[in-house]
Amino acid sequence: MNICKKQDDGVVITGIGAVSPLANDFYTTWDRLLAGVSGVQSYVVPPELASYEPRWARVAALVKNIDEKLTSIVPPATLRKTDRFVHFALIAGHEAMTDAGISVTAENTHRFGTYVGVGIGGLSTVCDGMVQFLKEGEKTVSPFLIPRTISNEAASWLSMQWNLQGPSLALVNACSSSADAIGLSYRMIKNGYVDAMLTGGTEATVVPLAMAAFGNMRALSQWKGNPGQASRPFDAQRTGFVMGEGAAMLVLEKKSLALQRGARIYAEIVGYSATSDAYHVTAMQPEGKGAEAAIRLALEEAHGNLTDIGYINAHGTGTPMNDAIETLVIKKVFGDHAAIHKKNHLLVSSTKSMTGHLLGGAGALEIAFTAQALKSQKVPATINLEFDDPNCDLDYVKNVARDHSFTHALSNSFGFGGANAVVVLKRFS
Amino acid sequence: MQFSKEDTKAKVVTIIAEKLSMPESTVKPEVTFKDLGADSLDIVEIIMNFEETFGVEIKDEDAQAIKTINDAIELIHTARTK
Numbered sequence: 041m042n043i044c045k046k047q048d049d050g051v052v053i054t055g056i057g058a059v060s061p062l063a064n065d066f067y068t069t070w071d072r073l074l075a076g077v078s079g080v081q082s083y084v085v086p087p088e089l090a091s092y093e094p095r096w097a098r099v100a101a102l103v104k105n106i107d108e109k110l111t112s113i114v115p116p117a118t119l120r121k122t123d124r125f126v127h128f129a130l131i132a133g134h135e136a137m138t139d140a141g142i143s144v145t146a147e148n149t150h151r152f153g154t155y156v157g158v159g160i161g162g163l164s165t166v167c168d169g170m171v172q173f174l175k176e177g178e179k180t181v182s183p184f185l186i187p188r189t190i191s192n193e194a195a196s197w198l199s200m201q202w203n204l205q206g207p208s209l210a211l212v213n214a215c216s217s218s219a220d221a222i223g224l225s226y227r228m229i230k231n232g233y234v235d236a237m238l239t240g241g242t243e244a245t246v247v248p249l250a251m252a253a254f255g256n257m258r259a260l261s262q263w264k265g266n267p268g269q270a271s272r273p274f275d276a277q278r279t280g281f282v283m284g285e286g287a288a289m290l291v292l293e294k295k296s297l298a299l300q301r302g303a304r305i306y307a308e309i310v311g312y313s314a315t316s317d318a319y320h321v322t323a324m325q326p327e328g329k330g331a332e333a334a335i336r337l338a339l340e341e342a343h344g345n346l347t348d349i350g351y352i353n354a355h356g357t358g359t360p361m362n363d364a365i366e367t368l369v370i371k372k373v374f375g376d377h378a379a380i381h382k383k384n385h386l387l388v389s390s391t392k393s394m395t396g397h398l399l400g401g402a403g404a405l406e407i408a409f410t411a412q413a414l415k416s417q418k419v420p421a422t423i424n425l426e427f428d429d430p431n432c433d434l435d436y437v438k439n440v441a442r443d444h445s446f447t448h449a450l451s452n453s454f455g456f457g458g459a460n461a462v463v464v465l466k467r468f469s
Numbered sequence: 470m471q472f473s474k475e476d477t478k479a480k481v482v483t484i485i486a487e488k489l490s491m492p493e494s495t496v497k498p499e500v501t502f503k504d505l506g507a508d509s510l511d512i513v514e515i516i517m518n519f520e521e522t523f524g525v526e527i528k529d530e531d532a533q534a535i536k537t538i539n540d541a542i543e544l545i546h547t548a549r550t551k
Contacts, residue, residue, distance in 0.1 A: 120490060120512075
């Protein structure tokens, strides 16, 4: 038997699923995204902490009304053993697998794996468990606390739910976790180790402890007006990111097998690169050297011309630093092709302006958007762009989605700890 | 202190049904925990709940011997009436 069926094939996206602050499925999320809807709302502390008044946490982008969907997809015995981040992954995974229409059989199960990016994991389980421990003692600490908490449980439960017996793994790399999960899944297929992967990312950490901590880092948006305007990437009045939650899962397949079974193809993945800034625990290297290298290496793998790239789904968090450095990096790499006055210049948008920042789920959701943008030839906007920042002078698809004819696109994901992950997608035709 | 076995049985069944997210009618004395789809961690959690609810201590070796719902009822009832 040929263990590593290495051959120069391709890797395609054949299924997408999502649970987001905009909607509990991918297609409604996409429609709302094109309509420029914001998923951000006021942050309300849980009733048991009613006396706590957050100093910094004003808004959050929450998944809403998930219960009905959850109980229709996740069995009750699974539900109570799992944290919210796993719930999101199971719902998004269900949609992606159904969407792809792929069967898991005795023949392919060992060549079908699942890599899931998670930034933090079951933080709410830890918080609740600690409160219980302090209040009621050791005897009441649930034996399920650890399996509910650990980050690999999203991949584990997906493998159990779909009988995927190939490799399963959690990719934990801050805000680039799920871009790395997808990028590494792409490499697994490209290098012939597997034929298909259920891959993406999930996060559910809008809990008071995390909100306090991100707030104390001065990372959260301090917008005092309408919550829908709080996530303002590339705007001069941006003050930080908006915490979001949710998941996105993709089915990736070896192109020849996808074509053979007549699968519908969203886009082809043609490049991935990951680099590290080796610079600071949270801040980006000021000239964006690591991010620049990641973009260049991913493009090199894609064998494309710079001018082929028609759209970049930016990391675009809405923090003052990220957006300025990311803009600088795009200008350094793309030069004239990024200049707004040039004909056929590339478009850049931050969908975090509508979804908030899903941390470990962000890269996957944004790669899903990028694939759908290529397929539909429509580019989602950056909303809340009102005030020009001289350091942010690209075409950010201001406030209104746009029809756009393009063949290649990038999705950028940068994370705390200096992680940079870039994925290049190509329109399938 | 004396408790009726019916009282123990009712409480045991309620705890198991709640923990395994199933109706009490499925938690019949003769069925095994395995039949109900409970794994070893489920059983640990259920035993912890018994200890809390009934104010008793269950030794691990006794807990491991439990197969059916009735085994659990008997064990708890004995511990309770000691």
